[in-house]
Each structure stands twice: as structure tokens, then as C-alpha cells.
Amino acid sequence: MIKKIRNMDYNQEECGQYIEALEEERRKILVFQRELPLCLDLVTQAIERCKKEITETATDNVYGQSECSEQTTGQCTPVLEQFLTIKDSSPFNEEEVEEEFEDEQGNHDPENDSEDKNMKSDWLKSVQLWNQPDPLLPKESQQMMETVVKRDESMREDAMANSGERRRRETERKQRRCWSSQLHRRFLNALQHLGGPHVATPKQIRELMKVDGLTNDEVKSHLQKYRLHTRRPSQTVPNNGNSQKQHFVVVGGLWVPQSDYSTGKTTGRATTSGTTTTTTTTTTTGIYGAMAAPPPPQWPSHFNFTPSIIVEEGSGSHSDEVVVRCSSPAMSSSTRNYYVTKN
DNA sequence: TGTGTAATAT
DNA sequence: CATATTACAC
Numbered sequence: 001m002i003k004k005i006r007n008m009d010y011n012q013e014e015c016g017q018y019i020e021a022l023e024e025e026r027r028k029i030l031v032f033q034r035e036l037p038l039c040l041d042l043v044t045q046a047i048e049r050c051k052k053e054i055t056e057t058a059t060d061n062v063y064g065q066s067e068c069s070e071q072t073t074g075q076c077t078p079v080l081e082q083f084l085t086i087k088d089s090s091p092f093n094e095e096e097v098e099e100e101f102e103d104e105q106g107n108h109d110p111e112n113d114s115e116d117k118n119m120k121s122d123w124l125k126s127v128q129l130w131n132q133p134d135p136l137l138p139k140e141s142q143q144m145m146e147t148v149v150k151r152d153e154s155m156r157e158d159a160m161a162n163s164g165e166r167r168r169r170e171t172e173r174k175q176r177r178c179w180s181s182q183l184h185r186r187f188l189n190a191l192q193h194l195g196g197p198h199v200a201t202p203k204q205i206r207e208l209m210k211v212d213g214l215t216n217d218e219v220k221s222h223l224q225k226y227r228l229h230t231r232r233p234s235q236t237v238p239n240n241g242n243s244q245k246q247h248f249v250v251v252g253g254l255w256v257p258q259s260d261y262s263t264g265k266t267t268g269r270a271t272t273s274g275t276t277t278t279t280t281t282t283t284t285t286g287i288y289g290a291m292a293a294p295p296p297p298q299w300p301s302h303f304n305f306t307p308s309i310i311v312e313e314g315s316g317s318h319s320d321e322v323v324v325r326c327s328s329p330a331m332s333s334s335t336r337n338y339y340v341t342k343n
Numbered sequence: 344t345g346t347g348t349a350a351t352a353t
Numbered sequence: 354c355a356t357a358t359t360a361c362a363c
Contacts, residue, residue, distance in 0.1 A: 173352070176357050203345065216345075221357055224348070 177218050186211060187222060197227050 179187070190208035194200035202220035209219070 174358060176353070179356090201346065217358075220346070221359095223346095225356065227347095 177214075179222055183209075183211065183214075184222075187219070187226075191226075197223065197230060 186209045187205065190205045191197055191200050193208055194204050200223070202216050202223055205223065206214055206216055206219045
């Protein structure tokens with residue numbers, strides 16, 4: 001894609017220009033939202049970050065840079081870099097880039113965060129993708145879930161007392177598959193390659209995703225949900241409370257808040273100031289869509305581009321194995337405790 | 344056989 | 354209530 005602008009010094013002015021350029025870029029991409037939702041988002045986020053940085057530096061920020069502080073490797077690469085480096089994956093490319101960064105923003109002060117609701121932080125950090133007693137489970141991931149399922153198919157042919165009903169044989173309900181952010185990401189990726197949720201068909205998606213244990217039905221189901229959520233939010237905004245005129249536009253099935261994030265606001269502003277007026281982005285809907293601005297209020301924030309440490313050690317190799325069964329009911333509510341992938 | 348959608352389970 | 358699985362109709 002176009003987006004060659006890449007190396008540039010991090011000066012304010014340049015940054016300013018850069019932002020402009022980015023914004024223009026964004027406008028262009030906007031047209032192709034459907035095909036390049038990811039791209040759009042990346043640019044958008046880049047803009048945001050950039051602005052933030054400017055403001056911060058300008059104001060001589062008080063708190064050491066809050067969120068962009070790289071806990072990662074220590075080198076503070078300008079956020080921009082991160083976005084820019086991502087190569088856009090063109091439709092059919094054997095190897096995709098994915099696996100980029102998962103979030104895992106370790107810890108930040110418990111309270112305080114206030115309502116920056118964007119907080120891309122919490123959520124369950126990445127999470128293992130799929131548990132299942134597989135040997136392939138990398139070291140981490142055990143810990144709390146030893147209780148896991150074990151009974152799985154252990155029983156089966158043995159007559160075992162049988163007798164009784166208990167498990168409806170064959171028809172046992174499958175274990176729920178958890179769509180981890182990575183999985184979802186692949187899903188979206190495939191989706192966009194195929195041209196949107198409404199044209200993509202489960203099978204194609206599944207094939208494109210190339211995820212090992214994924215079945216058609218699962219994809220189908222996920223697709224269904226996705227489509228559901230991407231429909232028009234609802235006219236009668238039951239919402240209320242604050243009538244915010246936030247329009248969401250559905251473009252090609254991926255929707256995006258129309259208001260741009262680019263204008264004023266510069267995010268930041270941590271000065272307490274309670275006023276919850278802020279955004280709120282009408283929870284309800286949003287989430288699914290393209291990873292537009294606000295981090296999903298309720299979904300496992302996929303698309304959180306946070307610096308983060310990549311937990312994946314190996315670099316590619318047999319990348320995927322993105323699948324993981326989620327057996328433990330645990331996860332869902334465990335927003336607070338993340339599994340530490342590696343400590 | 345694969346897809347879309349509703350019903351149902353968790 | 355949201356998400357995932359199963360059932361059912363094309």
C-alpha cells in the first residue's frame with residue numbers, strides 16, 4: 001500500500017506535517033474502508049498517537065509519558081514507527097504478518113486511569129488461545145488451569161457403566177470455542193480479504209484463516225454474530241442519558257464512528273476532572289467492527305495496538321495454533337487477573 | 344454440500 | 354445479556 005512515509009525524525013513540526021499527511025491519507029483510505037479497515041484504523045491510531053505525543057511534549061508533560069512508555073524493550077520507539085512498520089497485508093499472501101503484537105500491557109495503576117475509556121488496557125490480556133490438553137501448549141498457560149478438563153474424551157468406548165444417560169453420547173455439546181483476539185483478528189483479516197462480512201462465506205473464511213482446528217460451523221457462527229453486530233446500531237437509541245450525536249456509519253459492513261478522532265481533543269487530559277460526559281461511545285454496538293477507535297467496551301479488545309511485549313518467543317515458526325479450547329469458565333470474568341504469560 | 348438464520352445452551 | 358453450538362430450511 002501506500003504508506004511509505006516511514007522514516008522521519010520525530011520533530012514536532014515534522015510531526016505536525018506528518019499528521020496532516022496522515023490525515024489526508026486517512027481520508028483516502030476512508031473510501032476503501034471496506035477493503036482496508038485495518039489500514040484505516042492503523043492510520044487513525046497513528047494520528048492519534050502522534051497528536052498525543054505532540055501535546056505531551058509540548059506541555060512538558062508531567063507524568064512521564066504514560067501510555068506510550070515502552071515497557072517493552074526499553075527503547076522508546078515512537079509509536080508511529082510501530083504503526084508504520086506494519087506492513088499491510090495484501091490480499092493473498094502466503095504468510096501474513098499477523099502475530100504482530102498482542103496486548104499485554106502489564107500493569108498500570110489500579111485506579112487513576114479514570115475514564116479514558118479508551119483504555120485499551122484491561123481486557124483479558126491476550127489469553128491463551130486455546131487450551132486443550134495438548135502437548136503443544138507452550139510452557140506458560142498452565143498455572144491456574146490445571147483443573148482443566150481432563151475428562152474430555154477420556155471416556156468413550158469403555159462401556160463404563162454407561163447406564164445412564166448422563167452424557168448424551170455423540171451429541172455431546174462441543175466445548176465452546178473462544179475466539180481469542182488473535183483468532184478474531186485472523187477472522188477479520190480473512191473477512192476483509194474476502195470483501196466484507198456479507199460476501200465472505202464461512203468456508204472461505206475458514207480457509208483463509210488457516211487455523212488448525214477451526215470448523216466451518218464455528219466460523220459460521222462467529223460470522224453470524226459479527227454480522228449481527230455490524231448492522232445498524234439501532235435507531236431508537238434507547239440510550240439516552242446523554243444524547244450524544246455519535247453517528248455510526250456502516251460502510252461495507254464494518255462500521256465506524258463517524259466523528260473523527262482526529263480533531264481536537266488530543267486525548268490526554270488526565271486532569272482528573274471527573275465529568276463523565278465523555279464519550280462513552282455508546283457501548284452497545286461497537287465492538288465488532290473494524291477496529292475503529294474506541295476499544296470495545298465489551299469485547300475482548302481485539303485490536304489493541306499496544307506496544308506490548310510479544311510473548312511469542314519463537315518468531316513465526318509454526319505460528320498458529322491459535323486455537324485453544326476454552327474450557328474453563330474462568331476467563332470471561334477474569335478481567336482483572338490476566339494470565340501472565342511469562343513472568 | 345454449504346450457507347443463512349433461528350433456537351437453544353452456557 | 355452475550356457468545357457459542359445445534360437445528361433446520363434452502
